[in-house]
Amino acid sequence: MMTKRLSATVLRAAFGAAAASLLFGMSSGQAFAVSAWAPDTYYTAGTIVSYNGNDYQALVNQTDYSSTGWNPTTASLWTLVGPDSGSGGGTGSTGSGGTGGTTTGTAAGFIYSPYKDTSISMNWNTNTISTNVTGTLSPVLSILPTSVRALTLAFATGECGSESWAGLGGSTLASSNVSLFTAKNINYVISTGGASGVFTCGTDAGMTTFINRYASNNLVGIDFDIEGGQTQAIINNLVQRVVAAQKTYPNLRFSFTLATVAPAPSGASQATSWGSSAPDSFNTYGDWVMQAIQTYGLKNYTINLMTMDYGSALPGNCVLSGGACQMGQSTVQAALNLHDHWGVPYSQIEVTPMIGGNDSAGETFTPSDVDTVSNFVKQNGLAGLHFWSFDRDVDCAPGAASPTCNTIGGVGTLGYTNHFASDLGQ
Incomplete structure (x- = not known):
């Protein structure tokens, strides 16, 4: 959107007076006719809308495109008039089932939720999160097994409050999908960052805007996937935002997803506890997260271990068997090391293996590894089990890892999804 940046002070003074005369000059019925703000809508200067329980007036002619993250709290575009004069709703409604608000779901003690890369097979016409895992492009919720509830x-x-999803604005993704999840009563976790992106959050207000955008009775968690590109300051900011956000959203789970290796004691071919001598299995980013958690006193959090792509098959990287990384045992080893080295309770540890062929050659997470990991998770009361990723849960021949198939074959469509669910008693 292109606008002239007129003097905000002059505009607020002029339009603030106009707003007052407009509102107080109306009958009560007219005053309650203020429309709810909506993204991607053209507004002329002077238009009054409701948003998050307040009325705002446009300072300039504008379209608040979803991709920009602009909304009535953007001070250069809108000015606050006062408490909502009585519109029928808006993106900030606290009612359940809608898009936006402060109402969230309550995270269960354990969550099984496969990762869905929203950029894979997205229906860009409707902005509906979709998948081609069955061979036909379909809304992901239409083919999700009934045993999978999240x-x-x-x-x-990007920055919280103006985040995007592979170029799709946060408001657009939320408005196109949240109601679909609530209609089917499927829970969801919003994950940020990833291998190819960085999520930042410099203010508590930005975090509030971010969470409220996706809030509903089925939002149960916010996940920070920290794989590279972050500074220590960025990570410190995220942890501080979580400390503050937990006061407003006490029922949400906040998780930090971190890369890990899984060094085992010398000669071990199965996961074995090191006890008090357990090594640190994290890289610099993981260490920064753990240090920030300690520095800022964060208590209610989970650490989600990315138990995949260990690199070379060496004792310092994974549990070896036959000269190869044993992926199920290595997942268990990584959890043991986190518990023993950092003192994280099992009830605050989650694991996320990569099904089938991993990016690192020779690493394959097999159906038997599903059993190994699921049994450990149940026996030790871990907080969650996930996998990367839903769109990969369809057969293809072994080879280089693919984002849309398992590169192992012989498992069947949604074979891992259903196997995990069955093992976990979902």
Whole structure:
């Protein structure tokens, strides 16, 4: 959108007076006719809308495109008039089932939620999160097995409050999909960052805007996937935002998804606890997260371990068997190391393996690894189990890892999804 940046002070003074005369000059019925603000809508200067329980007036002619993250709290475009004069709703409604508000779901003690890369097979005509895992492009919720009651949606990137999803504005993704999840009563976790993006959040207000955008009775978690490109300051900011957000959203789960290796004691071919001598399995980013958690006193959090792509098959990277990384045992080892080295309770640990062939050659997460990991998760009361990723849960021949098939074959369409669910008693 292109606008002339007129003096905000002059505009607020002029339009603030106009707003007052307009509102107080109306009958009560007219005053309650203020429309709810909506993204991607053209507004002329002087238009009054409701948003998050307040009325705002446009300072300039504008279209608040979803991709920009602009909304009535953008001070250069809108000015606050006062408490909502009585419109029928808006993106900030606290009612359940709608898009936006402060109402969220309550995270269960355990969550099974496969990751869904929203950029894979997205229906760009309707902006509906979709998949081609069955061979036909379909809304993901239409083919989700009934035993799977949650998905982790990946990835929001950019600054909180003006985030995007592979170029799709946050408001657009939320308005096109949240109601679909609430209609089917499917829970969801909003995941940020990822291997190819960075999510930042410099203010508590921005975090509030971000969470409220996706809030509903089925939003159960916010996930920060930290894989690279972050500074220590960015990570410190995220942890501080979570400390503050937990006061407003006490029922949400906040997780930090971190890369890990899985070094086992010398000669071990199965996961084995090191006890108090357990090594640190994280890289610099993981260490920064753990240090920030300690520095800022964050208590209610989970650490989600990315148990995949260990690199070279060496004892310092994974549990070895036959000269190869044993992926199920290595997942267990990574959880043991986190618990033993950092003192994180199992009830605050989650794991996310990559099904089938991993990016690192020779690493394959097999159906038998599903059993190994599921049993460990149940026996030790872990907080969650996920996998990367839903769109990969269809057969293709072994080879280089693909974002749309498992590169192992012989498992069947949604074979991993259903196998995990069955093992976990979902």
